[in-house]
Amino acid sequence: MKNFALIGAAGYIAPRHLKAIKETGNNLVVAVDVNDSVGIMDSHFPEAEFFTEFEEFSGFVEDLKQSGHKLDYVAICSPNYLHLPHMKFALQNGIDVICEKPLVLNTADLDALTRYENEYGAKVNSILQLRLHPSIIALREKVQAAPADKVFDVDLTYLTSRGKWYLKSWKGFDEKSGGVATNIGVHFYDMLHFIFGKITHNEVHYRDEKTSSGFLKYERANVRWFLSIDANHLPENAVQGEKLTYRSIDIEGEELEFSGGFTDLHTQSYERILAGQGYGVEDNRAAIETVDVMRKAEIVRNPENPHPLLQ
Ligand code: NAD
Ligand code: HP7
Numbered sequence: 001m002k003n004f005a006l007i008g009a010a011g012y013i014a015p016r017h018l019k020a021i022k023e024t025g026n027n028l029v030v031a032v033d034v035n036d037s038v039g040i041m042d043s044h045f046p047e048a049e050f051f052t053e054f055e056e057f058s059g060f061v062e063d064l065k066q067s068g069h070k071l072d073y074v075a076i077c078s079p080n081y082l083h084l085p086h087m088k089f090a091l092q093n094g095i096d097v098i099c100e101k102p103l104v105l106n107t108a109d110l111d112a113l114t115r116y117e118n119e120y121g122a123k124v125n126s127i128l129q130l131r132l133h134p135s136i137i138a139l140r141e142k143v144q145a146a147p148a149d150k151v152f153d154v155d156l157t158y159l160t161s162r163g164k165w166y167l168k169s170w171k172g173f174d175e176k177s178g179g180v181a182t183n184i185g186v187h188f189y190d191m192l193h194f195i196f197g198k199i200t201h202n203e204v205h206y207r208d209e210k211t212s213s214g215f216l217k218y219e220r221a222n223v224r225w226f227l228s229i230d231a232n233h234l235p236e237n238a239v240q241g242e243k244l245t246y247r248s249i250d251i252e253g254e255e256l257e258f259s260g261g262f263t264d265l266h267t268q269s270y271e272r273i274l275a276g277q278g279y280g281v282e283d284n285r286a287a288i289e290t291v292d293v294m295r296k297a298e299i300v301r302n303p304e305n306p307h308p309l310l311q
Helices: 014-023 054-066 080-092 107-120 134-145 185-196 265-274 282-296
Strands: 003-007 027-032 049-051 073-076 096-099 124-126 152-160 199-207 211-218 221-228 244-251 254-257
Touching (some): 003 054, 027 054, 049 054, 073 080, 080 107, 096 265, 134 185, 152 185, 185 199, 185 211, 185 282
Parallel strands (some): 003 073, 027 049, 073 096, 096 124, 152 221
Antiparallel strands (some): 152 244, 244 254
16 A cells, blocks of 8 residues: 645545545645645545645655655646646655646756656656546557558637636646646647657647647647637537537547546546656656647747637
C-alpha cells in the first residue's frame, strides 16, 4: 500500500484523485488546501491529516520523512500556475509526483522538472487521461493501420460550456491558468499528438477569453480546431449531461463524438502510474510547447484553413 499526500483537496477535480487513491488500494495520509471545504475527504479517508497552511503541511511531510515514513506520492490538484512549485516541493523531498494537467505553463519549466528529477531521484507523472479513452485509442490504431504517407483532414470541435464563475476564478486569468486553449485545449493537443504524431505547424486564427481557434499540422493530419466555453456555440445535438458539451473529431466526413466515457480515466491513470507506466515529463512536451506557442502567436487574419464555425 502506497502513502499519498494531496494538494488542492477542496477543488473540483480532487474527488477523482481521492477515488483513484482509494480504488487502487492506497492510503491518503495528509491533504492541504487554502480552502477548508474538504468534508469530501471523510467519504474516502476519514483518518487523514489536513492543513490549510502550506507551511504546516510541508513541516508535516518533512517530519514524516525524518521519522522514516516518507510518503510515496504527492498528488497535485492545485491551480495550474502552482503546479511547478508544488512539484518542486515533492521532488526535493524525494517523493514521486502525480500532477494534473497542464503539467506546467511554459516549455522551459519542463527542463526545470527534469533537473529536479535527476537531482532528487524522484519522478513526475501526469494525468493525460484522453490517451486512455477507448474511442481515442481506437482512432490511433486506425491511423497507424492506414498507409504511412496518408495525411488525414481533421476538424476538431471542443465545446464545453461554463457559467460566469469561470472567468472570475483563477481559470479566467491567463497568468494563472494559461487561458482557455491551455487550460482546456491542452487535453486535445496532447491527444492529437498522440494520434497523429509530431506537430509541424501551428497557427492561431481567433483568441478571446472564452474561445480559441486555429490550424495545426501533424505528421499524419491537418487539423482545423475550434474550442469554446461559450454556450452560444453549442450545436442542437450537443450532449446533455450535467451541462452541455460537444466534443467531436471529424475525420474526412466520419464523425467521432467523444463527450462520454471520461468518468473512470483518473483511476486508470493511477493504475498505470502505480505499475511504473505513468506519462512523464517528456510525454508532456509536445502539448505544452503547442499551448506555449499559441499564447504568444500573432493572430492570422483571413486564414486559408479556418474551422467551419469560424467562417
Ligand atoms: P479548483 O479551483 O476547483 O481547485 C483548486 C484547489 O486548489 C482549490 O480548492 C484551491 O483552494 C486550492 N489551492 C489554491 N491555492 C492553493 C495552495 N497554495 N495550496 C493548496 N491548495 C491551493 O480547480 P480544479 O478544477 O479542481 O483544477 C485543479 C487542477 O486540476 C488544475 O490544474 C486543472 O487544470 C486540473 N483539472 C483537470 C481536469 C481533467 O480533466 N484532468 C479537470 C479539471 C481540472
Ligand atoms: N465543472 C465544475 O463544476 N467545476 C469546474 O471547475 C469545472 C467543471 P466537463 P471536465 O473547466 O477547468 C474540463 O466539461 O472534463 C462542471 C477539462 N477536461 O466534462 O471534468 C462543469 O460545468 C479540464 O482539463 O469538465 O474538465 C460541468 O457541469 C479543465 O480543467 C461538469 O463539471 C476543466 O474542464 C463537467 O464538465 C475546467 C477535459 O476537457 C477532459
